[in-house]
Amino acid sequence: SQELEQSPQSLIVQEGKNLTINCTSSKTLYGLYWYKQKYGEGLIFLMMLQKGGEEKSHEKITAKLDEKKQQSSLHITASQPSHAGIYLCGADGQGAQKLVFGQGTRLTINP
Amino acid sequence: DAGVIQSPRHEVTEMGQEVTLRCKPISGHDYLFWYRQTMMRGLELLIYFNNNVPIDDSGMPEDRFSAKMPNASFSTLKIQPSEPRDSAVYFCASRLSANYGYTFGSGTRLTVV
Numbered sequence: 001s002q003e004l005e006q007s008p009q010s011l012i013v014q015e016g017k018n019l020t021i022n023c024t025s026s027k028t029l030y031g032l033y034w035y036k037q038k039y040g041e042g043l044i045f046l047m048m049l050q051k052g053g054e055e056k057s058h059e060k061i062t063a064k065l066d067e068k069k070q071q072s073s074l075h076i077t078a079s080q081p082s083h084a085g086i087y088l089c090g091a092d093g094q095g096a097q098k099l100v101f102g103q104g105t106r107l108t109i110n111p
Numbered sequence: 112d113a114g115v116i117q118s119p120r121h122e123v124t125e126m127g128q129e130v131t132l133r134c135k136p137i138s139g140h141d142y143l144f145w146y147r148q149t150m151m152r153g154l155e156l157l158i159y160f161n162n163n164v165p166i167d168d169s170g171m172p173e174d175r176f177s178a179k180m181p182n183a184s185f186s187t188l189k190i191q192p193s194e195p196r197d198s199a200v201y202f203c204a205s206r207l208s209a210n211y212g213y214t215f216g217s218g219t220r221l222t223v224v
Contacts, residue, residue: 033212042202043215050210088154090213097142097206098167099213101154 003027004089004102012108013079021074021105023089029069033090033099043088046074076107084109115216117203123222129191132219134203135184142206144213145178145188149199160186193223 003026013019023032031050035043047056049065049072056063060077076083090101116135124130136143144159158168160180168178175194180186190197204215 031210035215040220042217043204045212045214048212090154097144097159097161097209098156099144099204100156103153 004091004100006087006089006102006105008105009103010106010108012110014110015080016078019076019079019107021087021089021107023072023074023102025070025091027070027093029065029072029091031092032065032069032072033092034063034072034074035088035090037086037088037104039085079109081109081111083107115203115205115214117201117216117219119219120217121220121222123224124193126194126223127192128223129189130193130197130221130223132188132201132203132221134186134188134216136186136203136205137207137214138184140205140207140214142208143180143186144204144206145186146202146204146215147199148202148218154202157188190221193221195223197221198223 005024007022033048034046036046037043047063052067052069054065062075065072084107086104086106088101088104090099092099118133142161145157146154147157148154155170157170158178159166163180176190178188198221200218200220202215202218204213206213
């Protein structure tokens with residue numbers, strides 16, 4: 001089965017700083033999804049990547065999928081308190097609907 | 112669109128009791144998923160349906176868990192009898208089809224005492 005490893009597990013940054021979260025897969029990624037979760041709440045869909053080398057941005061968040069489709073990164077520029085939460089990467093296999101998740105990265109933004 | 116709707120938001124029950132969690136997917140979505148989230152194990156896929164038919168239930172922990180989808184707009188996850196180790200947040204998600212994102216509900220926080 002596909003396993004996803006996220007790094008770092010937790011991250012504390014000062015407001016205004018940039019940061020990167022990584023997601024590495026044991027197998028080729030066919031669909032890679034980034035979600036954000038706040039404590040006690042559901043998962044908010046951020047972005048979906050499917051093609052090697054693909055890059056998507058939304059506001060100050062950029063996600064990339066490497067050419068070999070085994071690693072993805074999530075980059076936040078000029079972080080704000082609203083970016084705080086748990087970031088989860090998820091992946092499903094080719095033709096499969098089984099979305100599996102990494103263990104998550106807990107992001108804290110200090111003012 | 113109201114999104115994926117789960118009920119109840121919180122459930123506290125005594126060990127041995129039956130618990131039923133409910134989910135209404137987004138209208139028109141062909142796929143429905145049930146997940147469980149705990150601190151120790153993270154997010155785990157329990158079962159998923161396609162067009163109301165269970166496709167993969169390999170994540171269902173044991174026979175005490177059962178899930179149904181009687182129609183395209185409603186699904187239930189039932190635990191009978193419940194045990195303290197079932198305490199977790201249970202999420203329902205739906206998906207239009209392949210190549211689309213998965214939309215999650217707000218979850219049901221289950222506490223079994």
